[in-house]
Amino acid sequence: KMRRYGEGGGTGGIEGYGYGGSGSSGKGGLSGALEKKSDGRSRVDLDADNHQLMQLEEKDVVSSVATVLSDLCGPGEWMAMEKLHAELMEQYGNIWHHSRVRRYLTSEDWPGPESKGKPWYGLLMLLRKYPEHFVINTRSKGRVTLEFVSLVSLLS
Numbered sequence: 001k002m003r004r005y006g007e008g009g010g011t012g013g014i015e016g017y018g019y020g021g022s023g024s025s026g027k028g029g030l031s032g033a034l035e036k037k038s039d040g041r042s043r044v045d046l047d048a049d050n051h052q053l054m055q056l057e058e059k060d061v062v063s064s065v066a067t068v069l070s071d072l073c074g075p076g077e078w079m080a081m082e083k084l085h086a087e088l089m090e091q092y093g094n095i096w097h098h099s100r101v102r103r104y105l106t107s108e109d110w111p112g113p114e115s116k117g118k119p120w121y122g123l124l125m126l127l128r129k130y131p132e133h134f135v136i137n138t139r140s141k142g143r144v145t146l147e148f149v150s151l152v153s154l155l156s
Contacts, residue, residue: 061104062130064092065123069151076155078137078148085120120147 068087073079089105102108104123107115115121124147127134135155137148 057100058126058129061100061123061126062133064088065127065149066133066151069149069154073150073154076150078150081118081120081124081147081149084149085123088123124149 065084065088068084068091069079072087085105093101093105096105104120104126106119107121110121110125118124124136127136127149133152135150135152137150139146139148
C-alpha cells in the first residue's frame with residue numbers, strides 16, 4: 001500500500017521512496033494541514049451554498065402551494081393535503097427537478113411510521129415551517145388522521 005505524501009504524520013513509510021528525510025516530511029505534514037484547512041473552508045462555503053439553494057427551493061415550493069390554494073379555494077375554505085398533493089403532482093410533477101419531487105411529493109425522504117401512506121408528508125413538514133402563510137388543520141378519526149391546509153389570507 002502506497003501512502004500519499006504527508007499522510008499519517010512522521011516519517012514512517014516515506015523514506016526510501018525519494019520523498020526526502022524527516023525535514024521535508026515535516027513540511028509535508030504542514031502543507032497537509034493547510035490543505036485540510038482550506039478544504040474545511042470550502043466545505044463551509046459549499047454548505048452555505050446548499051443551504052441557500054434549499055431556501056430558494058422551499059420558497060419556490062411555498063409559492064407554488066400558495067398559488068394552487070388561492071386558485072382553488074375560496075375565502076374560509078380548506079383543502080385536504082391529499083388533494084393539494086394531487087394538484088401539485090399534476091401541475092408541477094413534470095416541471096420540478098426529480099429531487100424536489102422526491103422531497104416534497106413523495107415520502108421517500110421521510111422514513112418512519114408517520115409518513116407511511118402519505119406521499120405529501122414532506123410537503124406537510126415544509127408548510128408547518130411557515131405558519132405566517134399556512135394554517136394546517138388535523139382531524140383524527142380512530143387511527144386515521146387527515147390534514148387540511150388553507151392560506152392565512154383566506155381565513156382572516
